[in-house]
Amino acid sequence: MKTVILFGSPRKDGNTIQLVNILSRTLKNKGHSVRMLYLNDMNIRPCQGCYACLKKGICKINDDMKDIRKYIMESDLIVYATPLYWFGPSGQLKLAIDRSIAFMDEDYNSRIKGKKVITLITFGDDNMDTCQPILGMFQKTFELLGLSHIGSVEAPGCVEKGDVKEEHRERTKKLAESIP
Numbered sequence: 589m590k591t592v593i594l595f596g597s598p599r600k601d602g603n604t605i606q607l608v609n610i611l612s613r614t615l616k617n618k619g620h621s622v623r624m625l626y627l628n629d630m631n632i633r634p635c636q637g638c639y640a641c642l643k644k645g646i647c648k649i650n651d652d653m654k655d656i657r658k659y660i661m662e663s664d665l666i667v668y669a670t671p672l673y674w675f676g677p678s679g680q681l682k683l684a685i686d687r688s689i690a691f692m693d694e695d696y697n698s699r700i701k702g703k704k705v706i707t708l709i710t711f712g713d714d715n716m717d718t719c720q721p722i723l724g725m726f727q728k729t730f731e732l733l734g735l736s737h738i739g740s741v742e743a744p745g746c747v748e749k750g751d752v753k754e755e756h757r758e759r760t761k762k763l764a765e766s767i768p
C-alpha cells in the first residue's frame with residue numbers, strides 16, 4: 589500500500605508533525621511505503637480558476653503541484669495533515685486542495701475516485717466544536733473527489749509545541765494499525 593502525506597504545517601518540529609510521525613512510523617512498520625510532502629517547502633501557486641485542467645487533468649501552471657498530483661495518483665492512501673488555521677486548513681494545504689480541481693473531469697467525475705483518506709488536525713482550542721468547520725469542508729471535498737474518509741484524529745489543546753496529548757498520539761497509532 590502506498591501512502592502520501594500532504595503536510596500542511598510550516599513547523600517541522602511542531603504539533604502536527606508529532607501525529608504524522610506516529611502514523612508514518614506505524615505504517616512503515618507494516619510494510620507500507622510512505623512519502624512525506626512538506627508543502628511549505630514546495631512551490632505551489634494558487635489556482636487561477638481557468639478550468640483548463642478539466643479536459644485532460646493537466647494544469648496550465650508548471651510548478652510542484654505536478655509532482656504532488658503524480659504522487660497522489662500513485663497512492664492508495666492520502667493523509668491530509670494540518671494545524672487548524674482560522675477554522676480551516678493552513679494556507680499551504682488549501683493551495684493544494686484548490687489545485688485538486690485538476691482531479692475532476694469535464695463532467696465533474698473524479699480521476700482519483702476510491703482512494704482512501706485520513707485527516708490529522710491539531711488546534712489550540714480545548715473545544716472540539718472548533719473543528720466542525722474544517723471537518724465539514726473535508727467531508728464535502730472528499731465526497732466530490734470520490735475519496736473514502738477512513739479516519740481522523742483531531743487533537744485539541746495544542747498551544748505550545750509538544751502539547752499533543754498521549755490520548756491523541758495513541759489514537760493516531762491505533763488508526764494506522766487499523767489500516768490493512
Ligand SMILES: Cc1cc2nc3c(=O)[nH]c(=O)nc-3n(C[C@H](O)[C@H](O)[C@H](O)COP(=O)(O)O)c2cc1C
Binds near residue numbers: 671673711
Ligand atoms: C495563523 C494561525 C491560526 C490559528 N487558528 C486557530 C484556530 O482557528 N483555532 C484554534 O483552535 N487554533 C488555531 N491556531 C493554533 C494552531 O492550530 C495550533 O497551535 C497547532 O497545533 C499548530 O500546529 P503546528 O505546531 O503543527 O504548526 C492557529 C495558529 C496560527 C499560527
